[in-house]
Amino acid sequence: MINFKELLESEDMPKSFEDYLERCADSVGDAVNxxxxxxxxxxxxxxxxxxxxxxxxNGGKRHRPLICFxxxxxxxxxxxxxxxxxxxxxxxxxxxxxxxxxxxGAEVRRGEPCIHxxxxxxxxxxxxxxxxxxxxGTVAKDPGLDEHTKLRVLSELIDMTRRxxxxxxxxxxxxxxxxxxxxxxxxxxxxxxxxAHYSGAVPLAIGAIIGGGTETQIECLRNYGxxxxxxxxxxxxxxxxxxKAEATKKGFRDDITxxxxxxxxxxxxxxxxxxxxxxxVQILSSHTKEAADLDEAVDxxxxxxxxxxxxxYAANLSSIAKNRLVDMIDPSPARDMLIxxxxxxxxxxx
Numbered sequence: 001m002i003n004f005k006e007l008l009e010s011e012d013m014p015k016s017f018e019d020y021l022e023r024c025a026d027s028v029g030d031a032v033n034x035x036x037x038x039x040x041x042x043x044x045x046x047x048x049x050x051x052x053x054x055x056x057x058n059g060g061k062r063h064r065p066l067i068c069f070x071x072x073x074x075x076x077x078x079x080x081x082x083x084x085x086x087x088x089x090x091x092x093x094x095x096x097x098x099x100x101x102x103x104x105g106a107e108v109r110r111g112e113p114c115i116h117x118x119x120x121x122x123x124x125x126x127x128x129x130x131x132x133x134x135x136x137g138t139v140a141k142d143p144g145l146d147e148h149t150k151l152r153v154l155s156e157l158i159d160m161t162r163r164x165x166x167x168x169x170x171x172x173x174x175x176x177x178x179x180x181x182x183x184x185x186x187x188x189x190x191x192x193x194x195x196a197h198y199s200g201a202v203p204l205a206i207g208a209i210i211g212g213g214t215e216t217q218i219e220c221l222r223n224y225g226x227x228x229x230x231x232x233x234x235x236x237x238x239x240x241x242x243x244k245a246e247a248t249k250k251g252f253r254d255d256i257t258x259x260x261x262x263x264x265x266x267x268x269x270x271x272x273x274x275x276x277x278x279x280x281v282q283i284l285s286s287h288t289k290e291a292a293d294l295d296e297a298v299d300x301x302x303x304x305x306x307x308x309x310x311x312x313y314a315a316n317l318s319s320i321a322k323n324r325l326v327d328m329i330d331p332s333p334a335r336d337m338l339i340x341x342x343x344x345x346x347x348x349x350x
């Protein structure tokens with residue numbers, strides 16, 4: 001795997017967080033995938049380990065393990081020691097995506113058909129379960145971590161899993177019950193639990209724990225991850241509505257088809273006139289895939305100023321978070337990379 005300390009302190013260091021992802025994602029993906037076992041029977045590989053490995057190889061940007069390594073470096077630690085924990089978080093991400101796509105009836109993930117469509121519902125549920133098993137098992141078996149550090153990391157991973165499940169329950173429950181009384185504050189709680197902990201806060205906190213950071217540094221990085229992770233989710237919602245190439249790989253505007261209560265939607269429902277609000281609810285409730293209906297829904301959200309509201313909310317979150325990080329964490333190339341991360345999180349519409 002890449003020597004992250006040498007990379008981030010060399011003259012050829014990445015110029016931005018996006019450059020960091022592009023240069024390191026493949027190497028980190030290969031390292032993460034070494035934690036996927038092989039079966040003791042050939043059909044275990046056919047029905048379980050093989051499909052999960054293929055799914056993970058199409059793994060996207062790998063930002064979660066990469067920010068874990070950067071946080072470890074930012075507090076003066078050795079990022080090699082964080083590999084098992086970083087892999088655990090990435091395999092949790094795999095599990096969450098597989099189960100999420102099943103629950104949503106999604107069709108496309110990372111530009112390819114969802115795994116429940118190619119492998120069947122029953123096997124895909126089990127594949128997601130495997131991802132969850134790899135979360136704690138990967139760290140528990142790491143001989144390079146002392147027992148105290150293992151316990152702290154495992155506690156973080158257990159809490160992360162519970163919080164994500166809580167957020168997912170809100171998201172799915174609101175859709176199931178046809179809830180349109182959701183406020184922006186409700187959405188922020190849901191998105192913080194569903195996404196911000198495992199996409200930002202926990203990777204950074206675990207990196208700092210393994211790196212030997214102080215409690216102040218650990219909590220600073222955790223809070224930075226909560227704010228930027230929430231901004232990441234808001235921007236993901238925007239990408240689904242008004243993005244281009246990146247969004248289409250996930251199913252363009254399928255959040256409307258699935259009736260998702262995103263920040264854009266809940267703000268629009270609070271700020272549209274009664275007729276427009278009724279029409280937006282009608283579209284969200286219809287599970288339509290018609291382009292004209294999807295365009296009309298986005299037009300209504302624009303009319304309410306909701307897309308601009310969400311974009312500004314994400315940008316403000318990131319700006320405040322960056323200022324706090326600069327105040328609390330000593331200057332270093334790793335800290336600079338984490339600051340650049342916040343900018344990348346909210347600039348992915350182009």
